[in-house]
Amino acid sequence: MTVILVLLTFIVFLVADYFLNRKHVPVASTVAAEAERKPISQDLVEGIPVPANLRYHPGHTWVTRERKNVIRVGVDAFAAALSGPVESIELPKPGHWIRQGQKAITIHRNGEKISLLSPMEGEVTEVNSEVATDPTVLAKDPYGAGWLFRVFAPDEDGPSRNLLPANLVRSWMRQAMEHLYELQPQFAGATAADGGVPVENLGAVLPHLPADQLEKEFFVG
Numbered sequence: 001m002t003v004i005l006v007l008l009t010f011i012v013f014l015v016a017d018y019f020l021n022r023k024h025v026p027v028a029s030t031v032a033a034e035a036e037r038k039p040i041s042q043d044l045v046e047g048i049p050v051p052a053n054l055r056y057h058p059g060h061t062w063v064t065r066e067r068k069n070v071i072r073v074g075v076d077a078f079a080a081a082l083s084g085p086v087e088s089i090e091l092p093k094p095g096h097w098i099r100q101g102q103k104a105i106t107i108h109r110n111g112e113k114i115s116l117l118s119p120m121e122g123e124v125t126e127v128n129s130e131v132a133t134d135p136t137v138l139a140k141d142p143y144g145a146g147w148l149f150r151v152f153a154p155d156e157d158g159p160s161r162n163l164l165p166a167n168l169v170r171s172w173m174r175q176a177m178e179h180l181y182e183l184q185p186q187f188a189g190a191t192a193a194d195g196g197v198p199v200e201n202l203g204a205v206l207p208h209l210p211a212d213q214l215e216k217e218f219f220v221g
Contacts, residue, residue, distance in 0.1 A: 002120060037195070045170050046177035049077045051143050055163045057119030058172070059219050061105070062143070063163065066173040071120050071151045075105065079178055080212060083107045084113055086135040091127045091149050098151070100159045103220065105148060107135075112211035119163060122153035138216045176218060183209065 043050050054062040060079035064072050090106035098104045104118035127149040131137050138146040153159065164172055209217075 009214045024059055043170070045173040048081075048173055048177065049143070050169060050173050052141065052166070052169075053158065055098075055119075055166075056169055056172070057117060057163055058077045059101075059117040059119070060176070063160075065156065066150070068158060069122075069123070069153055071122060071153050071156070072123065072147050073118070073149050073151060074142055074147040075116055075138070077142050078173065079116060079141045079219065080146065081131040082180075082218065084109045086138055089131060089148070091132065092124045093120075094124050094126060096124045098122065098182055107138075109211065114162075114203075114211045114215045114219065118151075118157075120151050121155070121159045122151035124149050126150040126154050142217065179217065196219060 043052055050056075051062075054064050056062050056076065060076045062074050062076055066072055086107055086109050088108045090108070092098050092104050098118045098121065100118055100121040102118050103115040105116040107114045107116070128147050131146055133150060140146065215221075
């Protein structure tokens with residue numbers, strides 16, 4: 001009888017452990033998915049959303065640390081809008097090692113392409129299939145559903161030193177917009193009256209600038 005009770009107790013523990021672990025995995029996945037789509041508190045600089053909880057690379061890409069050594073990468077709202085109507089996006093494949101400052105993102109539009117630099121060094125572990133399938137998501141939600149890929153970064157601190165300091169982000173974005181005004185002075189009149197939010201497609205107001213010039217002026221120069 002004692003042996004039977006011990007066996008029954010052991011079986012009960014195994015069953016309980018199974019159900020507890022089975023419930024835990026979907027919950028973790030759900031939390032991660034919700035974090036990607038959770039509304040972000042966004043500051044506006046010259047009408048461009050610039051979330052304060054992200055780190056930015058001078059080439060208008062951003063990073064956020066999801067957990068130890070896991071970094072999510074995307075492009076900022078300025079780059080997404082300036083790129084214009086996007087036809088397709090080329091991203092590094094999972095397993096590929098990318099270096100900070102290396103051309104890693106290619107946006108195709110109107111038969112032209114614009115390259116952007118990786119803001120982080122590491123191994124690509126996942127790409128956003130939603131953006132790859134529907135590139136319009138990039139312009140609609142560049143800081144949420146429009147993220148591009150995840151990187152496993154063994155050394156988080158080294159590359160992060162080459163990102164913009166938080167106290168310089170606003171002036172950096174303001175300078176980018178001022179440079180845009182210099183290239184296209186009439187752009188200042190193409191903003192909404194309610195606070196100066198720029199037109200959704202900044203590329204549409206710069207028809208004379210080819211993609212390679214936009215790339216040089218703002219993204220890889």
